[in-house]
Amino acid sequence: MSLDLSILNYEFMQRALISALVVGLCAPAVGVFLVQKRLALIGDGLGHIALTGVAVGFLTSTSPMWTTLAVTIAASIVMELLRSHSKTSGDVALAMMFYGGIAGGVYLTGLAADKGVANLQQYLFGSLLTTGWTEVWTVVGGGAAVALLMLVLRPWMSAICADEQYARVAGLPVAGLNLLLLMTTAVTVSVSMRAVGLLLVSALLVIPVVTVQQFTRSLKATMFGGMAAGFLIAGAGIITSAVQDVPPGATIVLIGVACFVVTATAAAIVHRLRRTWRRHPPPEGEPLEVELPSKA
Amino acid sequence: MPVIETRGATVSYGGRAVVRGVDLVIQPGEAVAVMGANGSGKSTLVKAIVGLVPLAGGEVELFGTAQRRFRDWKRVGYVPQRTGAASGVPSTAAEVVSQGRLAHRLLGLPSRRADREAVARSLAEVGLEGHARCAVDTLSGGQQQRVLIARALATEPDVLIMDEPTVGVDAETQAALANVVSDRVDAGCAVLIITHELGPLTDRLDRAIVLADGKVVHDGEPPRPVGEHADPAHQHEHPHANGDADTENLWGSK
Numbered sequence: 001m002s003l004d005l006s007i008l009n010y011e012f013m014q015r016a017l018i019s020a021l022v023v024g025l026c027a028p029a030v031g032v033f034l035v036q037k038r039l040a041l042i043g044d045g046l047g048h049i050a051l052t053g054v055a056v057g058f059l060t061s062t063s064p065m066w067t068t069l070a071v072t073i074a075a076s077i078v079m080e081l082l083r084s085h086s087k088t089s090g091d092v093a094l095a096m097m098f099y100g101g102i103a104g105g106v107y108l109t110g111l112a113a114d115k116g117v118a119n120l121q122q123y124l125f126g127s128l129l130t131t132g133w134t135e136v137w138t139v140v141g142g143g144a145a146v147a148l149l150m151l152v153l154r155p156w157m158s159a160i161c162a163d164e165q166y167a168r169v170a171g172l173p174v175a176g177l178n179l180l181l182l183m184t185t186a187v188t189v190s191v192s193m194r195a196v197g198l199l200l201v202s203a204l205l206v207i208p209v210v211t212v213q214q215f216t217r218s219l220k221a222t223m224f225g226g227m228a229a230g231f232l233i234a235g236a237g238i239i240t241s242a243v244q245d246v247p248p249g250a251t252i253v254l255i256g257v258a259c260f261v262v263t264a265t266a267a268a269i270v271h272r273l274r275r276t277w278r279r280h281p282p283p284e285g286e287p288l289e290v291e292l293p294s295k296a
Numbered sequence: 297m298p299v300i301e302t303r304g305a306t307v308s309y310g311g312r313a314v315v316r317g318v319d320l321v322i323q324p325g326e327a328v329a330v331m332g333a334n335g336s337g338k339s340t341l342v343k344a345i346v347g348l349v350p351l352a353g354g355e356v357e358l359f360g361t362a363q364r365r366f367r368d369w370k371r372v373g374y375v376p377q378r379t380g381a382a383s384g385v386p387s388t389a390a391e392v393v394s395q396g397r398l399a400h401r402l403l404g405l406p407s408r409r410a411d412r413e414a415v416a417r418s419l420a421e422v423g424l425e426g427h428a429r430c431a432v433d434t435l436s437g438g439q440q441q442r443v444l445i446a447r448a449l450a451t452e453p454d455v456l457i458m459d460e461p462t463v464g465v466d467a468e469t470q471a472a473l474a475n476v477v478s479d480r481v482d483a484g485c486a487v488l489i490i491t492h493e494l495g496p497l498t499d500r501l502d503r504a505i506v507l508a509d510g511k512v513v514h515d516g517e518p519p520r521p522v523g524e525h526a527d528p529a530h531q532h533e534h535p536h537a538n539g540d541a542d543t544e545n546l547w548g549s550k
Binding site: 036161219 | 348367368369372374376378383386387388392395398402403407408429430431447451
């Protein structure tokens, strides 16, 4: 391949590449549990809430990353309390996050008149190329903390996500772990908003996981495979966007969606073929439980 | 000291009492079936015993401790009522069964050899030793049910609580279940099992409790089937068996 990678000699490209790779590697570590819990859209919900957080940053003239972190963590606590203590169902709470988050962001940005909506745009769709080294290190620190926590707590997290009732009877701290999962999602959203943008953030949580799970059999393989896929997708996205001079967030997400469509199609074909050559003992060996009518 | 004791246990959903003043005592090593028609409150009673639904009145004690203060959950093996072991992400049978060891492990520490041995032993006990590395969503309904039973066994419990483990499963799973219950009882473990049909279990049970309208109407000898239920060829219809519509979601997780 005669791809011109000289663009990586620029420091702003190195910063962009490092942040995107870290986000690509760490986001699926959280996302795998969200997918397992069938909460794939929660990252997007928190992304909308994060918009309010960014606007709070504009309004108070503090770094948007920290106000976003505070607002998304607060929102995830409210979400979890609503979910466990009231009759609000998950999708209603999610709908409220989508509406409230966007409205709060636009309203508060309007109050901070001097900053303007143009500034909001770089958080909505990501603006990796303007990141400074301090921000890169925050991304690396936050991402590493999130990934490490999820790797260490994998059996516990997967137990509460697969079967919450069982986990409660097993005496696991279900409420605490649920909250921790939402809070690590909030951290992931806040640190990755510069890379892919708030509106696309849930893509890197979800797409790598659902892509690799077409072919995996275990949670462990899905988690590590998802992290590897996220790393590759983010890297490919950054390089492609630099070469073609297009927005990196959208490029990363489009590459991810393409990977998903290709693997899902391939998996469907392979499964159809495998129906004839099964790899593991099939359930056919069990006794018939009906009496077949004798042929006359 | 009884393993499970309820005194006047009452549970209501939205003001309607579903379980009404149930007194129940299960001694160590006893095998007891809870029976009754749909809606008689069997499942709710068991959920109240393990603390999944709050009591509106009365008391529940586990191993002599009030249930609200009970923390020694590794003594309880629970098989919830559900129609599959699969979740949104593929998991192997061994991964699901190892959830049963979490009550023994400190948060964040890796599994020890004893944990892995318990998982392998439990899978073998339900006859799935060859399926440890299979994804649970590719197993049959009966095999998935056995995975859930193995998960409860891996806890090495002093009481095994099973919520309708026989609904919609094949004869092989029913036989495996009867063996598991026998082995546990022989090992001194108490068993509380909710079931519609006793089947091969009948001879291994010490007692049966029959609920009707949330009240105990029988506590003693396991009842013999009557009417058409006595016919061995009698077929039950279980509309909710293996009908987990959730398994195909937006992302096609299967």
